[in-house]
Amino acid sequence: MTGLVMADSILLLFVFWELTSVTSFLLIGTDDRLAPARAAAQQALLITGAGGLAMLAGLVLIGQQAGAWNLSELVAEPPSGPVVTVGIVLVLMGALTKSAQFPFHSWLPSAMSAPTPISAYLHSATMVKAGVYLVARLSPGFAEIGPWRPIVVGAGLITLVLGGLRALRQNDLKLLLAFGTVSQLGLLMILFGIGTDAAWTAGIVMLVAHAVFKAALFMSVGVVDHATHTRDLRRLDHLGRSLPVAVGIAVVAAASMAGLPPLLGFIAKEEALAALLEPGTPAQLVVLVGVVIGSMLTFAYSARFAWGLIGPATPAHDDAPAAVDHVPTTAFLVPAGVLAVVSIVAGVVPRVVDPLVAAATTWLGESADEHLSLWHGFTGALGLSAVIIAGGAALFVLREPIERGQARLPRLGSSQRAYDEAVTGLLRGADRVTGVVQSGSLPVYLGIISLVTVSSGIPLLFGASLPTPLTIVDTPLQIVACLVMICAAVGATVVGRRFAAVVLLGAVGYGMAAFFMIQGAPDLAITQLLIETLSVVAFVLVLRRLPDEFPIRRQVPGARRTQGARLAIAAAMGVFIFGFTLAATAERNQPSVAEEYLDRSLPEGGGRNVVNVIVVDFRGFDTLGEITVLVTAALGIGALVLAGRRRPEDDADTDTHDDDQELDAGVGAA
Amino acid sequence: MKRSLILDVVVRAEFHALMVVSIYLLFAGHNSPGGGFAGGLVAGAALALRFVSLGPEAVRRTIRVAPTTILGVGLLFALGTAIIPLLTGHSLLDHGKVDLSAPILGDAKMTSAFTFDCGVFLVVVGLVAFLLDTFGEPEDEPVDIPPDRDESVA
Numbered sequence: 001m002t003g004l005v006m007a008d009s010i011l012l013l014f015v016f017w018e019l020t021s022v023t024s025f026l027l028i029g030t031d032d033r034l035a036p037a038r039a040a041a042q043q044a045l046l047i048t049g050a051g052g053l054a055m056l057a058g059l060v061l062i063g064q065q066a067g068a069w070n071l072s073e074l075v076a077e078p079p080s081g082p083v084v085t086v087g088i089v090l091v092l093m094g095a096l097t098k099s100a101q102f103p104f105h106s107w108l109p110s111a112m113s114a115p116t117p118i119s120a121y122l123h124s125a126t127m128v129k130a131g132v133y134l135v136a137r138l139s140p141g142f143a144e145i146g147p148w149r150p151i152v153v154g155a156g157l158i159t160l161v162l163g164g165l166r167a168l169r170q171n172d173l174k175l176l177l178a179f180g181t182v183s184q185l186g187l188l189m190i191l192f193g194i195g196t197d198a199a200w201t202a203g204i205v206m207l208v209a210h211a212v213f214k215a216a217l218f219m220s221v222g223v224v225d226h227a228t229h230t231r232d233l234r235r236l237d238h239l240g241r242s243l244p245v246a247v248g249i250a251v252v253a254a255a256s257m258a259g260l261p262p263l264l265g266f267i268a269k270e271e272a273l274a275a276l277l278e279p280g281t282p283a284q285l286v287v288l289v290g291v292v293i294g295s296m297l298t299f300a301y302s303a304r305f306a307w308g309l310i311g312p313a314t315p316a317h318d319d320a321p322a323a324v325d326h327v328p329t330t331a332f333l334v335p336a337g338v339l340a341v342v343s344i345v346a347g348v349v350p351r352v353v354d355p356l357v358a359a360a361t362t363w364l365g366e367s368a369d370e371h372l373s374l375w376h377g378f379t380g381a382l383g384l385s386a387v388i389i390a391g392g393a394a395l396f397v398l399r400e401p402i403e404r405g406q407a408r409l410p411r412l413g414s415s416q417r418a419y420d421e422a423v424t425g426l427l428r429g430a431d432r433v434t435g436v437v438q439s440g441s442l443p444v445y446l447g448i449i450s451l452v453t454v455s456s457g458i459p460l461l462f463g464a465s466l467p468t469p470l471t472i473v474d475t476p477l478q479i480v481a482c483l484v485m486i487c488a489a490v491g492a493t494v495v496g497r498r499f500a501a502v503v504l505l506g507a508v509g510y511g512m513a514a515f516f517m518i519q520g521a522p523d524l525a526i527t528q529l530l531i532e533t534l535s536v537v538a539f540v541l542v543l544r545r546l547p548d549e550f551p552i553r554r555q556v557p558g559a560r561r562t563q564g565a566r567l568a569i570a571a572a573m574g575v576f577i578f579g580f581t582l583a584a585t586a587e588r589n590q591p592s593v594a595e596e597y598l599d600r601s602l603p604e605g606g607g608r609n610v611v612n613v614i615v616v617d618f619r620g621f622d623t624l625g626e627i628t629v630l631v632t633a634a635l636g637i638g639a640l641v642l643a644g645r646r647r648p649e650d651d652a653d654t655d656t657h658d659d660d661q662e663l664d665a666g667v668g669a670a
Numbered sequence: 671m672k673r674s675l676i677l678d679v680v681v682r683a684e685f686h687a688l689m690v691v692s693i694y695l696l697f698a699g700h701n702s703p704g705g706g707f708a709g710g711l712v713a714g715a716a717l718a719l720r721f722v723s724l725g726p727e728a729v730r731r732t733i734r735v736a737p738t739t740i741l742g743v744g745l746l747f748a749l750g751t752a753i754i755p756l757l758t759g760h761s762l763l764d765h766g767k768v769d770l771s772a773p774i775l776g777d778a779k780m781t782s783a784f785t786f787d788c789g790v791f792l793v794v795v796g797l798v799a800f801l802l803d804t805f806g807e808p809e810d811e812p813v814d815i816p817p818d819r820d821e822s823v824a
Contacts, residue, residue, distance in 0.1 A: 522703040526695075530711035534798060537718045541805035607700035607781070615705060616783040616790070623786075624748055627793045631741045634800050638738070641804050 004130055008070045010059045017055070017098070017130060021048045024127050028111045040110040043419060047097050047107045055094025061087030075141035088142055091134070092151050099131025099185045102159040106416040109166075109178040128185055129207065136192040136203060143195025149283075152193030157290040159186030164297025168304060168395075168402070173221045173231045176305055177214070180257065183298060184210050190287060191272055198278055202271035204357050209268040212342050213256040217305075219336035220250035224309065226332070233308025240310045245333050249340040251306045256343040258302035259295060259388065263347035266385070269295060273384045292388055299392020304399065443566065450573040457576055464583035477518050485511035496550055498543050506536040523611040673723070681723040685732075688716035696791050697784075706787035710794025717798055726806035729799065737800035744792025751786040 004016035022045070029041030063069045065087065066079035078084075095101075100108035108128065135152055142148055163183025170176040188210070191203035223246040224239065225231050240247045256265035276288040346353050395402065439445075473479060488507035495501050509532030516525035597610055597618060607613040615623050692712035699705030721729045733740070 523705070523708070526703055526708045527711070530708060530715060533715055534711060534718065537715075537722075538801055538805075541801065607783070609699060609701050609703065609705065611703075612699045612705040612787070613783070615707065616700075616786045617781075620752065620783070620786060623790060624752055627745060627748055627790055630793055630797055631745050634741060634797050635738070638800065638804050 001127070001130065005133060008072055010063060010069055010071055010074070013071070013134075014052070014056055014059055017094070017134075018049075018052050020127050020130055021045060021052055021098075024048075024111075030115055036110075040107070040112075043110050044107040046423070047104050047419070051094040051097025051104065054090045054097075058087040058090025058092075058094065061090065071137055075138065078141035078145075080145065085146055088138075088145050089147055089151065091138070092148070095131035095134045096151075096155055096189075097131070098134075099128050099189065100159075100182050101131070101155045101186060101189055102162055103418065105159060105163065105182045106419045108182055109175055110416070112172075112174045112178045128181065129211070132185060132188045132192060132203075132207065135189060136200070136207075139192050139195040139200070143193070149193060149195075153190050153287055156186040156189030156193055157287060157294075159183065160190065160294035161186075161290060161297065164294050164301060167301040168297065168399075171232050171234055173224070173233055173305065173308065174218070176233070176301060176308075177217050177221065180298070180301055180305075181214060183294060184214070184257075187272065187291065187294060190291065191275065194275070194284075194287070196275065196278065198275035199272070201357060202268065202275040205264075205271050205353065206268040208353060208356060209256060209264040209343070209346075212339050212346070213253040213263075213265055216249055216253035216336045216339035216343065217257065219339070220246050220253065223332055223336065224250070233305070236308055237312055238310065245337070247309045249333065249336045250309055252340040252343060253336075254302040254306045256347070258299040258392065259385065261347070262344070264343045264350075264353070265347075267347060267350050267353075269388075270382070270385060277384075292384060292391075295388040296391035296395055299388060300395035300399070303392065303396040307396070447566065447569050450569050454569075454572045454576045457580060461576075461579055461583055464579075465586050466582060467586035475518060478515065481511050481514040481518065484514075497548060498546060498550060499540070499548070501550075502536055502539040502543065505539075506532045509535070521611075523609065677723045681719050685716055685720055688712055688719070692716065692791075696787060699787060700781065700783065706790035707794060710791040711798075713791070713795045714798030717795070717802060721802045721806055726802060729802050729806070733799055737796050737803050740792050740796030740799060742796075744789045744794075744796055746789070747792060748786050748789030751782055751789065754782075 001016070001020055004013055004020060007013040007016055025041045025045040028044050029037050031037045061083055062074065062079065065081060065083045066074055066077070068074055068077070097104040139148075139152075160183050163179045163181075163186055167176050167179035167183060170179060184206075188203055188206055191199045191206060221231060224236070224243065227243055227246070228236065228239070230236070252263070256263035259265050259269035272291065273288075276284060276291060278284075485508050488504045488511065492501045492504035492508070495504065509528060513525045513528040513532065516522075516528055597614060600618075601610045601613045602608055604617075607617075692709045694709075695704035695712060696706055696709035697704075699709065717729055717732065720732055
């Protein structure tokens, strides 16, 4: 995360971005024996990973368009144009998924199954703030681009209100806080998304305030959970008496979250409201109303949280109120306590936060002479704060009717369900596609490959010309070799025994070698000859394990029916390859490299055998790659054969054979 | 496995000759037809012959080291040849040249491409030996596969 914040290069930023995704995956899934933890970790990784991919694409688009790959340069001279707009939308996808914005917020509450310190860490300081951070860094340059504000501010608003509503419904303290985080992140998104200087400053203060109070909240919930073994606020009975310190910390932090003076959260909220009160477009009014409603909800769920700790257990609930098992040790409380104290101190003496905010805003290039203060005088923001507190308190007092009302409302589709359905749908779709595509029948694969090749290749043949002069035969020897090959090839398709078919295939290869020889390419001929020999050997090694004869056609169900189709496909493929090869030789539009290689071979490669010099010197890197593949394939085959001596042989052999052929082709291409 | 006396004798007689041929191809490759790949294939064919006549155990006795070792050493040769120039400030796979002159054999030119070719040679030999080793185990019962699947091999 530190790297993410320090990085100026957008690609480096992306690397750190993904690193936080991966580490959070590991953190959420710490207890890998629990299925919910694994599912939550996977969900977080899938959602943020998908966003990360979109973001990578967006960053590349923007970087390419601007020709600059540093954040500072990009923001100083923001590029524009449709490409940049698309890029920005993609980058925002990354930011929204990372910061758990609607409709991608479901992973954050799920991540609650992680141990408490991890939740505190994920929710307050890192990970979710990454998206906010990116929006903050980009907004000075890109806030004016078309879809920026609708997306960022829109998503932020929906998230703010939705998260607040959901938080009001939660009974699990941690889940309540999780939805609270979702909601607060929405607010941060709004502030940074607007992109005005005042909103930017307010965003920074809010960022700090949120980090401080949310971490304190999570840790104190951890303490309560540890002491009482429950996080259900209906079962917590007057905890203020038995765990005064922990509850005290939690209440202070909750008050900061609610935006009560004299805490840091209050200052942040005042700043935010003041920024939104600046004269602006009508849309800004909508945003302001939304933020006020969201803040009321924030107040209400903060109160619900605090009341859950202090107040009596809900009598209607079946389970008995949880008893306090043991009193937490001091060391257990200190981290949360420090943060609560920071909330208070920074609230009363806001100057301590000034340097932080100033440092963050000077980067903006604006004059950072503004100082935070607790008391601004009777401003509009103060009035709104009062409205918020009053509204929030009303929501809290009327919580029971509201709860009943919420319960009666039809449940809207939750984002969690959408995620679940997307994942199961994807898996089912993949299953179905695999079922169709991977039928397991080699003839079908071969047929499809041939059909695609032929149908996509035929357009290439239109307008192709025959090579001039068209030489049918150079020497009579070629006719002999050709006849041998044709006979062997036809033979291979009609013989009944596997071994005979393999030998006939080998004969076709030998015929090819003869062709090479006749054309004066001894290297190719030697290689072809040897390859064919060893291929036959390899075939035989495998064929020993298969029945001696091909199954008789009549025994194979449907063979007769499909025979015509197979013949047609085979014939089409053959004719196409014939025509294609013929046309390809006529289509040379660049001078051959052969002359150059011939000239350079002796002086530069030190060898008179051009083919060999090409293989080991001019194209040595290719050869290196090929033999590496060869070795890897061999080891893979070995592993397969050792792993199950049952049936992997035929797969394995086709692999080696292909590799041999590939290497051969490498030599042949020279 | 039924053994044939004629085959055994022929293979015994041929094997070393083939090995010599393969090494000749390896050395000659730079200036006349041949090269590490072809040489390696000839050596592999020789091993395959030995396998056919005397079985997998004989092949193992002949090469003594594990086939995977040959593969690894071969790759190491090639990689080494590719990388060493980097250490001396040349580019990847930059080949050096040495002129040798031996008293009776006359002058010869050696390039470092030769070590690269040796790598290719060893990889190919190793691959064939590996295949013989892996698939050459005494035959077990042919696997019975249903006719509709079996067609796949056709």
